Amino acid sequence: MDLRIFTEPQQGASYDTLLTIAKATEDLGFDAFFRSDHYLSMGSADGLPGPTDAWITLAGLARETRRIRLGTLMTAGTFRLPGVLAIQVAQVDQMSGGRVELGLGAGWFEEEHKAYGIPFPKEKFARLEEQLAVITGLWATETGKTFSFEGTHYQLTDSPALPKPAQQKVPVLIGGHGSTRTPRLAAQYADEFNLPFASLEDTERQFGRVRAAAEKAGRAADDLVYSNALVVCAGKDDAEVARRAAAIGRDVDELKANGLAGSPAEVVDKIGRYAEAGASRIYLQVLDLDDLDHLELISSQVQTQLT
DSSP states (O other), X not given: OEEEEEXXXXXSOOHHHHHHHHHHHHHTTOSEEEEOOOSSOOTXXXXXXXXXXXXXXXXXXXXXXXXXEEEESOEETTTSOHHHHHHHHHHHHHHHTSOEEEEEEOOOOXXXXXXXXXXXXXXXHHHXXXXXXXXHHHHHSOTTSOEXXXXXXXXXXXXXXXXXXXXXXXXXXXXXXXXXXXXXXXXXXXXXXXXXXXXXXXXXXXXXXXXHHHHHTTOOGGGSEEEEEEEEEEOSSHHHHHHHXXXXXXXXXXXHHHSEEESHHHHHHHHHHHHHTXXXXXXXXXXXXXXXXXXXXXXXXXXXXXX
């Protein structure tokens, strides 16, 4: 079971804070550092000192880390033109020596679009499908040849399809709860399917849909990695769990029901049940970015039991 650290910087984090977390992620033996791609805080968080851009952040971390994978859950397709995004991701992949992964979604948070003047189209899924075709098509085009695309939303003419990523293939993550179009898109384009904040029952059901869609598309179902993203709140005793839950404004019982919360043994047991449902990778949503002891506890008493 791979454990990855997943952050939500829009709730309030500077680049320096994210760098500290990323370096701890690397030092403590976790597989990867991922971040959300949002420009507006949610809920009661003040978001100070203000948003950081996902791909600018990852570019910086690419030069200041050496081992961990770096990526997004999920880059909003509404934020960037696909040709521009293909260039950005390829460049960050080069800067990291080939450690980047692209999680790409349709975009959903309308308020942040209004706040920063970003268009929020009605039909987002069809745009996402064209974006995936453009990005993967640009990367797959042989050097010296050109790429053209004629879609409803995007048109490219004789693109040199440069630069190329350092990796032969940048892993693409697609995720979500949609029952029909999402599994089909994952089967066509994804290297990994991620299901965020889902129950064990929903996880098993959605993974089954994606596996069936992959086989229908002519792929082996096991060609894809299947993963979950879940909030984590671990503690060495009940008091520490309660303190950490209070720090992120959550209830312990709710966290135990909907995430990974409790003692290290409880967290390991819950992860084991997600493994039985088909997951081989868990993104641990860490919401208190000042609590490095939390990461150390997970590393020493959870991760060691899963590797």
